Amino acid sequence: MDSRHPIRPLLAHAIGFAMLFGAAAFAGELAPQTSESGGIMISVKPVDVSAAAGHWSFKVSLDSVKQDLKDDLMHTAYLVNRGAKKNEVPVAWKGDAAGGRHREGVLGFNAMTPPPTAIELRIQRVGEKAPRLFRWDLDCPCNDPKMHPS
Helix, strand or coil: CCCCCCHHHHHHHHHHHHHHHHHHHHCCCCCCEEEEECCEEEEEEEEECCCCCCEEEEEEEEEECCCCCCCCHHHHEEEEECCCCEEECCCEEEECCCCCCEEEEEEEEECCCCCCCEEEEEECCCCCCCCEEEEEECCCHHHCHHHCCC
8 A cells, every 4th residue: 555645545446436336326315405486495305216226215395485385296296217218207105295385205206227327306386487407416426415514
């Protein structure tokens, strides 16, 4: 071991790990993302989007100070699957029913195979021109919440 450059072995191991496990290497714990528009805030955090998972899940919360949240996320949310050139629709919602000013739950999808290098979740709310966009690059350690202390 070269004592003048002790970081080299660590760096070599990190690069090897990323090459061995590919895009899923940094998918273990991804940072939550939030979108606010028109007085409605949507927060999304991937719960499990690992390559080993057969089912991907996302914790979703919606908050409003003005109106009831009647969104049916089973019909308004989808994952963009660029490899297959189609959108993946949810297979499960375990959470609060439509209505009220605060809702939260877990939105589930079948895992994409092969695993993509990025995950893009979109939620198209009724009355909004563009969908809310939540994107995580799976091959980037920049998504690690430990790198962004609050």
